[in-house]
Amino acid sequence: DGGITQSPKYLFRKEGQNVTLSCEQNLNHDAMYWYRQDPGQGLRLIYYSQIVNDFQKGDIAEGYSVSREKKESFPLTVTSAQKNPTAFYLCASSTRKTVLNTEAFFGQGTRLTVV
Amino acid sequence: DAKTTQPPSMDCAEGRAANLPCNHSTISGNEYVYWYRQIHSQGPQYIIHGLKNNETNEMASLIITEDRKSSTLILPHATLRDTAVYYCIVRVDWAGSYQLTFGKGTKLSVIP
Numbered sequence: 633d634g635g636i637t638q639s640p641k642y643l644f645r646k647e648g649q650n651v652t653l654s655c656e657q658n659l660n661h662d663a664m665y666w667y668r669q670d671p672g673q674g675l676r677l678i679y680y681s682q683i684v685n686d687f688q689k690g691d692i693a694e695g696y697s698v699s700r701e702k703k704e705s706f707p708l709t710v711t712s713a714q715k716n717p718t719a720f721y722l723c724a725s726s727t728r729k730t731v732l733n734t735e736a737f738f739g740q741g742t743r744l745t746v747v
Numbered sequence: 748d749a750k751t752t753q754p755p756s757m758d759c760a761e762g763r764a765a766n767l768p769c770n771h772s773t774i775s776g777n778e779y780v781y782w783y784r785q786i787h788s789q790g791p792q793y794i795i796h797g798l799k800n801n802e803t804n805e806m807a808s809l810i811i812t813e814d815r816k817s818s819t820l821i822l823p824h825a826t827l828r829d830t831a832v833y834y835c836i837v838r839v840d841w842a843g844s845y846q847l848t849f850g851k852g853t854k855l856s857v858i859p
Contacts, residue, residue, distance in 0.1 A: 638790075667849070674834070675791070675849035722790050724847070735781065736847055738790030 635659065638723050638739035645710070645717070645746050653708045653742045655723035662727060664706035665736070668692060669720040678721075681706055710744065718746045751835045756854040759829075765822040767853050769835030772816040779838050780811060781847070782820045784831040791834065791849075794820065825857045 636657040645651045655664065663682050667675040677690030681700040695714025700706055706725075710717045720743050726736040752770040759765040771780060779798050783791040795802055795809045797818070802809045808821040822829055834852040 665847070672851075674851045677848065720788070724790075726847075735793040735796065737793070740790045741788070743788075 636723060636725050636737050636739045638721075638742050640742060641740065643742055643744045645744065647746055648712045650709055650711050651744065653710070653721055653723075653744070655706045655708065655739060656704055657706075657725045657737070658704060659725055659737060660703070661725035661737075662703070663725060664700070665724040665726075666690075666696070666698065666706070666708045667722040667724065669722060669741075675722060678708065717744055719744060750848075751837055751850055753833075753835050753850065753853045755851065756856070758856050758858055759822075759825045761827060761857050761859050762824055765820075765825040765829065765855055765857070767820040767822075767833050767835075767855065768817065769819070770817045771835070771837050774815050774837050780809070780815075780818050781836045781838060782807070782809065783834045783836065783849075784829075785834065785852070786828075786831045794833075825855075827857050827859065829855065830857045831855060 639654045665680040666678040668678055669675050676692050678692055678696050679687055679690055679698045681687035684700055684703050687698050687700050695711055697709045720741050722741045723739045724736045727734045779796050781796040782794040784794055785791045795804055795807050797809045797811055799811055811818045832852040832854050834849050836847055
């Protein structure tokens with residue numbers, strides 16, 4: 633079945649360490665997104681990518697980095713510079729940016745806890 | 748950018764219709780209204796979207812006012828599994844690309 637997969641589901645990290653969250657989609661979508669969600673809050677956009685080898689900062693990109701070397705993959709690295717990294721991270725994908733009439737598909741999320 | 752306003756929470760009796768309102772008074776002519784829902788600790792799930800005509804699918808109905816400044820998502824027969832946070836979103840143009848900007852949504856509690 634086509635879909636978007638995030639791994640791992642739960643992740644623990646020691647303070648000061650970098651960690652990479654995986655996001656893979658087999659929907660042939662051009663656009664991919666990373667969101668962060670804190671308890672009781674909505675989703676905030678971290679980074680997005682509309683095509684391979686190109687990505688843009690969202691509202692809260694500081695302390696995060698991404699790459700888009702393949703259409704199917706959009707990994708997110710949470711660096712030690714992110715001051716409050718404990719959160720629920722969601723990856724999404726959608727079809728071409730210029731098409732307004734498209735829905736986004738979300739993964740099931742990765743819950744990152746800094747210990 | 749068109750922003751949306753939703754009530755923070757609503758209750759609905761099981762089996763009754765749930766009507767979730769959304770205001771988007773600054774929406775522009777080519778922006779679609781999307782609805783997603785998020786069940787606790789899961790990724791958001793697409794429900795429905797529309798431009799100016801009312802829309803219906805197997806999950807819900809979307810009623811958009813004629814001036815497009817507000818809309819209502821209708822779950823015709825709410826079940827306990829419909830308990831979730833519902834997000835009303837207008838797809839906005841941000842830095843030359845189109846984004847989905849999520850607010851805090853409406854927490855719908857379906858009561859037995």
